[in-house]
Amino acid sequence: MNDEKIAQYGDELYNAWHACRTVAPLLQREPEITIDDAYRIQLRMVECxxxxxxxxxxxxxxxxxxxxxxxLGVYQPDFGQLTSGMIYQEGETIDLGKLIQPKAEAELAFVLKRDLIGPGITAMDVISATDYVAPCFEIVDSRITDWKIKIQDTVADNASCGVFVIGNAHGDPRKLDIALAGMVLEKNGELFSTSVGAAVQGSPANAVAWLANTLGALGIPLRAGEVILSGSQSALVPIVDGDELVCSIGGLGSCRVKFAGRSAV
Amino acid sequence: MNPGLNLTREDIVRLCERVDGAQRRAYAIPKLTDEYPAMTIADGYAVQAELRRRYLSRGSRLVGWKAGLTSRAKMLQMGVHVPSIGFLTDDMYRPENSAISTSDLVHPRAECEVAFVTKKTLKGPHCTRQDVLDATDYVLPAVEIIDSRFSGFKFDLPSVVADNGSSARYVAGGRARYPAEIDLRTLGVVMEKNGEIVAMGASAAVLGHPAEAIAMLVNILAEQGEELAAGSFVMSGGITEAIPVKAGDCIIARYQELGSVSIRFVE
Structure with missing residues (x-):
């Protein structure tokens, strides 16, 4: 795909995000789009x-x-970029009015204290480079109409990033069994689902190593201080005005999030 | 006749013989309610009590009890909406790392559970989660091999209760812990079959907290005029869905804080 088209779709997705509206799936319009093209579109959208x-x-x-x-019929992860405008602190209410068709996912977040530069990164390197881990919520959102996404659509749309909340419970990954740490997700005081770290690539640290290596091949380092959301351990949770979610990770602690307002769709 | 019973004593003995035969010779039978549509859950427990009497009269030792159908995953899988209980004897027990024969089972499935060993008598009704924790000596990881004697693992609650909650074999081991030293609600569990992850969950999947399932079990026992003796081994119900196993399979259940339990299946 030529640079002009990459820029055109990147701008289109940025404008859709900015205006809180959806666009038709890109792959329907451009059947030839590759995953590499989709990452270039993502870079353009994030650059905006x-x-x-x-x-x-x-x-x-x-x-x-x-x-x-x-x-999705895809047997590898994907990634998106987190920007400063996506951050909510635990305790702040998430404004659904700024989102289009949001859903919540509960995850383990890593915060780095050292750079991780792939290729050649192992899960052990990830633990060594981690400052702390924390329970978190990622509120995914799609700029693609009705979430009718194929892998190229979601990658181009910055991996369907919405906003995120890192819990105040911080833990040292050296003291936590991150593969076997249980996760209990409650919605409005009732059990929604349970899971365990191993649901993400056998261990969330494996997913972070994959990311470092994939970015390394593209010449992009993971920098000290960066936050990495390692992938959902839960099913997608539908959310509406007034909902409250709590995710508890065994041996680590909880993250609590409240929602208010109405999303665009 | 006791309240809730629709079957006569004769029917109960007859159904017990049918279940006992299916268990001992490992063959599948139609669910009992096909012939006795009016059979109630209380009738199911009457059949189970008769079955227990027979086990014990043949020399089996009562080791403890199990709660069954305590997670949403299990209730959905089996299409029932109330938990159940069953008894556990020494001859159903298999040690950790042992080879379990499948030739005397119908269609076995394995599931991961947190097990409790008690140090005080627990008596219902109104037994609470805290009562259970106070009476617990230690907890440990367990794998239960369930084996419904009903064709296609298809049953309703009266039938499965009569079949002793599909109890067949159980294995406990790993690392024993005092309940006060760990968060029993958020324990993660991974089940691997032949090296591949086949089921996952956290312990809150069992009625919000595994001790809640033990309290429920004590309260069901109370309805039958029984109590849970000190020193009982009690399984709180599957955290994960039950995974079919056959000869040649190897199962490893890995638990946060509690170590692991491994078993293999042979002809």
Whole structure:
């Protein structure tokens, strides 16, 4: 795909995000689009956000669990870029009015204290480079109409990033069994689902190593201080005005999030 | 006749013989309610009590109890909406790392559970999660091999209760822990079959907290005029869905804080 088209779709997705509206799936319009093209579109979309004043604060990993991989017919994860405008603190209410068709996912977040530069990164390097891990919520959102996404659509749309909340419970990954740490997700006081770290690539640290290596091949380092959302351990949770979610990770602690307002769709 | 019973004593003995035969000779039978549509859950427990009497009269030792159908995953899988209980004897027990024969089972499935060993008598009704924790000596990881004697693993609650909650074999091991030293609600569990992850979950999947399932079990026992003796081994119900196993399969259940339990299946 030529640079002109990449820029055109990147701008289109940025404008859709900015205006809180959806666009038709890109793959329907451009059947030849490759995953590499989609990442170039993503870079353009994120560049527009940076030019508008945001900073890159980290990365998210998506498509990490078997059910989602089966759904998309893709047997590797994808990634998107986290920007400063996506951050909510735990305790702040998330404004659904700024989102289009949001859904929540519960994950383990990593915050780095050292750079991770692939290729050649192992899960052990990830633990060594991690400052702390924390329970978190990623609120995914899609700029593609009705979430009718194929892998190229979601990659181009910055891996369907919306906003995210890192819990105040911080833990040292050296003291936590991150593969076997259980996750309990409650919605409005009732059990919604349970899971375990191993649901993400056998261990969330494996997903982060995959990310470092994939970015390394593209010449992009993971920097000290960056946040990495390692991939959903839960099913997608539908959310509406007034909902409250709590995710508890065994041996680590909880993250609580509240929602208010109405999303665009 | 006791309240809730629709079957006569004769029917109960007859159904017990049918279940006992299917268990001992490992063959599948139609669910009991096909012939007795009016059979109630209380009738199911009457059949189970008769079955227990027979086990014990043949020399089996009562080791403890199991709660069944305690997670949403299991209730959905089996199409029932109330938990159940069953008894556990020494001859159903298999040690950790042992080879379990499948030739005397119908269609076995394995599931991961948190097990409790009690140090005080627990008596219902109104037994609570806290009562259970106070009476617990230690908890440990377990794998239960369930084996419904009903064709196609298809049953309703009266039938499965009569079949002793599909109890067949159980294995416990790993690392014993005091319940006060761990968060029993958020324990993660991974089941691997032949090296591949086949089921996952966290312990809250069982009625919000595994001790809740033990309290429920004590309260069901109370309805039958029984109590849970000190020193009982009690399984709180599958955290994961039950995974079919056959000869040649190897199962490893890995638990946060509790170590792992491994078993293999042979002809």
């Amino acid at each position: 956000r940076v030019q508008a004043g945001e900073r890159i604060v980290g990365k998210k990993i998506g498509v990490t669990s078997k059910p989602v991989q089966d759904f």
